[in-house]
């Protein structure tokens with residue numbers, strides 16, 4: 001692409017991005033589309049001769065944009081609501097332009113060293129102690145897999161040479177509210193699904209530590225090796241916070257690795273008023289925090305902090321001759337900390353975000369999200385026919401419409417409310433299941449979400465519930 005063409009299109013594209021971010025709330029959050037319609041609108045094969053960028057960008061506007069579920073919309077409340085902030089987007093644009101590969105120091109000195117600096121800044125912001133060393137992965141799923149692989153190496157020192165064959169069964173423990181990525185990691189590590197045990201939670205959906213202790217003790221009596229315990233600080237369904245200090249004591253007693261999944265909740269540790277809820281997480285062997293969830297950084301960016309980085313390196317280091325270099329003794333080789341060899345320069349966008357907002361700016365925005373979530377929960381609690389099903393610790397609210405008339409159709413009614421809210425294009429929410437019941441979830445996490453947005457969501461929810469119930473749509477959706 002000739003430089004002049006790049007300059008013209010680059011300006012046009014950055015103008016488009018700026019307009020998009022400024023006007024994102026004018027789009028329907030969720031598109032009105034049927035699966036397959038986007039595929040059908042596109043040619044089945046790549047062009048023989050290149051298309052012009054003007055044609056390509058025209059298709060971007062006419063095909064791609066209408067197919068978006070707008071995660072950057074202030075009324076996107078699904079999953080964990082996130083934000084690609086201005087500084088994060090600019091960092092990502094520059095990362096794409098530089099296109100460096102941070103495999104080893106030599107392949108990109110600055111990507112290696114900025115990852116050292118940025119993750120150490122984040123460690124200090126979160127109040128994690130010095131021995132923790134951070135590396136950036138794509139997702140928490142990868143970070144957790146890598147942490148558990150390090151734990152496996154500690155529990156079975158022979159595993160690097162011999163594999164797990166013939167060795168006593170090992171097990172990883174997490175609460176029944178833990179994210180599925182933990183069980184997936186256990187499966188991928190060769191422990192099988194029987195190598196994973198969930199522990200019940202209390203009425204606040206926090207891990208029952210006595211049950212954890214009892215479960216591990218029984219397993220040990222049967223010859224099972226406790227490999228790791230995973231505590232979650234900010235669970236996916238309700239954002240509940242496991243009592244990590246007590247979990248740490250049990251893990252220590254049994255010599256098990258403690259991994260903390262703070263993929264979502266971690267940034268809240270920056271708030272002085274919430275720091276006590278994280279007490280004890282500094283005793284973990286590893287902690288994952290995702291800046292791409294609640295730290296205004298575009299996906300993907302997941303920081304794995306490890307107190308025993310040598311164990312991570314032992315699990316993953318394998319250096320082919322062409323990647324060996326004299327600097328390996330004095331600088332980290334980031335390829336040694338996980339499966340990926342090629343690594344994006346992800347620290348650049350995180351560095352931009354941390355510098356642009358500063359600690360105070362990040363704290364103020366996270367605190368605002370929590371206040372909005374708590375306010376929404378207070379409105380729901382006060383409304384007859386509605387109930388909040390879990391304490392609002394962070395910025396997620398789990399609730400349910402429980403009208404008398406719903407009776408045995410209450411789950412269907414809530415599913416129907418969800419579908420109708422999302423089809424309206426005015427907001428996007430998701431659901432979960434708690435104690436066997438369908439529950440609606442609102443996560444506040446977008447930087448542009450205001451109190452007015454949340455008020456509009458609450459009005460919409462009540463209107464939709466009323467109309468769904470009046471039409472008997474909940475019951476109808478089950479065919480009954």
Ligand SMILES: Cc1ncc(COP(=O)(O)O)c(C=O)c1O
Nearest residue numbers: 139140141179181234235236263
């Ligand atoms: C608590 C928790 N842990 C881990 C994950 C997985 O995150 P990722 O998509 O980065 O793998 C999620 C996803 O929402 C989550 O809620």
